[in-house]
Amino acid sequence: MPETVNPTGAGYWYRQSLETVGGVDVLNSLRAYRAAEAAMRRRTRDSMGMNETDLLAIRYVMRARQAGQSIGPKDLSRFLKISTASTTALIDRLQKGGYLLRRPHPTDRRALEIIPTDNADREVRETLGTMHQKMLDAAEALTSEEAATITRFLQQMTRALEADR
Structure with missing residues (x-):
């Protein structure tokens, strides 16, 4: 079952304060997205065996x-x-x-x-096509400023995780 965003914005790792309200909410939303993506990958693996x-x-x-x-x-x-x-x-x-x-x-x-094989391409498209289109629709609904901000944030998160290697 996907993780949902904690309505108070607080979480196990992050203590809520007036200074962290936005940041904690963003991290909780990112965690919920990652849980939903992991569940989707499990469903895909199961459906494709x-x-x-x-x-x-x-x-x-x-x-x-x-x-x-x-x-x-x-x-x-x-x-x-x-x-x-x-x-x-x-x-x-x-x-x-x-x-x-x-x-x-x-x-x-x-x-x-x-x-x-052509079969691989067809099966992947049938299994994931609708979901990928929904994701693209959500991304294309962003303004160019919103897209730039989110891209910058995700790149910073990627660097933060890769720095711990």
């Missing part, structure tokens, strides 16, 4: 294909930060499921290329 790594792999391969890039098993291993043996098992599983294909690399005879 996949685990998180499978979905990440398909998304990575589809983005590479859309960008005109050729990727192989080593690229997928590096992206997912998994062993080559785990990558082989993942590709085997996704190929058996009709989501990915291995084929000879177009310019390197020694290498393989991984590409998404």
Whole structure:
């Protein structure tokens, strides 16, 4: 069940004061969004019968294909930060499921290329298309000033989280 925004603005980590009212509300709203997104990812995994790594792999391969890039098993291993043996098992599983294909690399005879199937593209669009359109509609309803502020905030949050690595 998604987390809801605490109406008082206070939370476990953040104590409410006149100086923190807006900031705490923003962080609580961000937490609620993250919980809703995690629930959506679970529903997507369940409906497609996949685990998180499978979905990440398909998304990575589809983005590479859309960008005109050729990727192989080593690229997928590096992206997912998994062993080559785990990558082989993942590709085997996704190929058996009709989501990915291995084929000879177009310019390197020694290498393989991984590409998404038309079925993968169709299933991802059917599963996530409506939700992504709703998200795009919400983002496009923002004024350019609001979009700039939210973008700057999310970039700052990303940097704050990445600084803790």
